[in-house]
Amino acid sequence: MASTKELTYQDVAEHNTKKDLYVVIHDEIYDCSKFVDEHPGGEEVLLDVAGQDATEAFEDVGHSDEARETLKQLKVGTLKRGPGDPKPKTPAPGAVAPAANNTTAGFGVGLYAIILIGGLIGYAAYTYLQQQQAAAQA
Numbered sequence: 001m002a003s004t005k006e007l008t009y010q011d012v013a014e015h016n017t018k019k020d021l022y023v024v025i026h027d028e029i030y031d032c033s034k035f036v037d038e039h040p041g042g043e044e045v046l047l048d049v050a051g052q053d054a055t056e057a058f059e060d061v062g063h064s065d066e067a068r069e070t071l072k073q074l075k076v077g078t079l080k081r082g083p084g085d086p087k088p089k090t091p092a093p094g095a096v097a098p099a100a101n102n103t104t105a106g107f108g109v110g111l112y113a114i115i116l117i118g119g120l121i122g123y124a125a126y127t128y129l130q131q132q133q134a135a136a137q138a
């Protein structure tokens with residue numbers, strides 16, 4: 001099957017039964033209807049993601065290169081993403097972590113500033129009191 005039709009997420013969602021089973025992986029569409037009985041991971045997991053984006057499920061398992069070869073043979077088209085469609089489920093490890101880190105870093109710098117200013121005020125007060133005391137004794 002070498003056709004590369006473009007289907008929308010809604011089109012794919014209609015193929016959600018065991019006999020007619022499409023999944024989306026990395027924005028490519030695969031027809032698993034014939035493969036579902038052969039899947040070493042069982043038919044249940046494929047039925048769970050029938051007509052949906054299975055990228056995360058597929059990648060989480062850490063499928064072998066052989067599995068990816070099988071995938072190529074099942075390809076029927078490419079996903080045409082519409083504005084209201086679910087976001088691509090391709091994990092983007094760099095996308096989430098730095099944002100979270102930035103928040104922490106921002107807070108961290110603020111915190112250091114507060115500690116530093118607090119320390120300076122404390123030191124100034126201490127010096128002032130020492131001077132007062134020295135003046136009183138003189």
Ligand code: HEM
Pocket residue numbers: 023030032039040041042045046049054057058061062063064065066067068070071
């Ligand atoms: C639709 C495309 C898929 C293909 C072509 C495929 C293919 C395969 C193949 C060939 C294996 C044997 C181990 C390996 O070579 O990595 C496997 C195992 C497995 N697959 Fe998939 N798979 C697909 C989708 C999924 C999805 C969506 C899930 C969802 C969780 C899944 C879950 C598993 C699990 C849990 C195993 C491990 C089974 C075991 O080790 O006992 N697979 N798959």
